[in-house]
Amino acid sequence: MVPLERRRARRRAEWRRRRLVLLLMSPWLVGFSLFFGYPLVMSAYLSLNHYDLLSPPRWIGLANYRYLFGEDAQVGPAIKNTLWMIAVLVPLQVLFALGVALMLARARQGIGFFRTVFYLPALTPPVAATLGFVYILNPVTGPVNNILKHIGINGPLWFQDPAWAKPSLVLLGLWGVGNTMVIFLAAVLDVPTHLYESAELDGANWLQRLRWVTLPTISPVILFAVILGVIQGLQYFTQAYVAGNIASGQASQAGDVSSVGFGYPEDSTLFYPVLLYQHGFSDFQMGYASAMAMLLLAVSFAVTLVIVLNSRRWVHHAAGALK
């Protein structure tokens, strides 16, 4: 009788424990199914339908995907722009943040001041930062081209020129690099000094210490920054939307105010998420936007997987550095 009673008590404790876990996890369980699981399934379903929100969804099979991969002339440029942005901005951000972090770590004096200066722009609202840059890089009256004119250079048209619009967005992206910089700085300062000391005893110069001590030790943090950069690149929206909107309004000041400047000028800032927004919420082609979302889902998933799997080759794992 006694073991049975004990078993029953243990089972009751077990049950109480499970109930506690369920209670604590319940917000996430509901949130996950409602805002994650359900939309994914529903996206897959809607992508096979024609749906404009007013009439019920009409089954059209793979027609949305055929249009997406074959006929939509804007998808090509949108994908190319998105890849361009990721390929240019992410390496530049990582290099720049790393450079500043290394110099800050060596400077020792004024770390707090410099860190604040470099971090603040990263905090400013993207809409405000974009507005500021569109003004500063304004071809005719903006301060940058004014200063360039003073020293005898004819500045580019920046956000008004299809060739310069993306580089202008890159400048804006570099201005907001502070987050990555703060993370890198903390990682660099965290490198155990005995590693440097033994490298110095072996006669390693500054560059060799960087190559063989600093970089390998902080490589998990660099990987983190790259993943985050690529993922943010795949959802790049606000800056492109606002810049296109403001810059296009500026070009046609007298004329039509109603036209939203998606991708202005000449689709050069038409990124994949911007195109998705245009199809889904400006034209209300919900089925087609869902098909675009499914492609974005597949790509983000694949990218994350590829980066994480390949990282084993070049990321150094100190005891428990990347858990």
Add this chain to the structure above:
Amino acid sequence: MSAAGITAPFVRRRRPAAVRRRQFLVAVANHAFLIAAAIAFLAPIGFMALTALMTSDQALSSHLWPHPFRWHNFVDVFTTAPIWRWTLNTLQYSVLATIGVLVSSIPVAYALARLRWRGRNVAFMIVLIALMLPPQVSVVPLYVMWAKLHLVGTLWPVIIPNWLGDAFSIFLLRQFFLTIPEEYLDAARVDGCGELRILFTVVTRLAKPAIAAVALFSFLYTFNDFFLPLLYTGENEHNWVLQIGLSEFRSLHQVQWNLTMAATLLVMAPVIVIFFLAQKAFVEGVTLTGVKG
């Protein structure tokens, strides 16, 4: 011991004047570059501030320095656009969302970090995946759902999800909860505390820095958020938040650049003030996400 005793003077002797001079020059170059970069980083805000103080005519000229300083621009902004209403809408979003994130994410993070149960690792993996996926992936069906609930046009579609756990906050809190020594929790258990009481008293008190960081990030994220409010309230001017208002500010009545820059600075100001008030929590939080990730 003996090795250190030998090497220390040895190293010192090997640094003659030439080397020291070179080190000094490197330090100067280092600082020069940092100062140049700092100026480049501050310049955009400087230009915005200067423009915000110009007259409208001057903002369209090639002069860089305001001739009469027109401080009144900052007052005019408020009469040009319903800034106060946008601010109230923004606060409604940010405050309600931040409270929701804290209330819903702390228990989840605790269960993921401190309780043992089957499926825990899978659940954490799903949190990480949710963290990585672009919001655009799920946005279409959610928009349809909120439209059917007649809530498109209001701020509820952007507030309510925050009351059901936020992946980033769960992740950050879990990382911090993992670092709390088990002895503290055991001591409370010996004193007869249930797990819930441990969570609400011991853990929340010990995790104050992480909770502060999560609250700050959440407030800031929602304050800066543009995509989701645009999606749900873009058509309903009455519920615009500051970021939407700012993005439409210039086209509202063909407003001049000087007023636009004044409005831009006003929208940036709260963020900058909050940063200086809570700098330590910020840097600690950012570091927590990156280094221990």
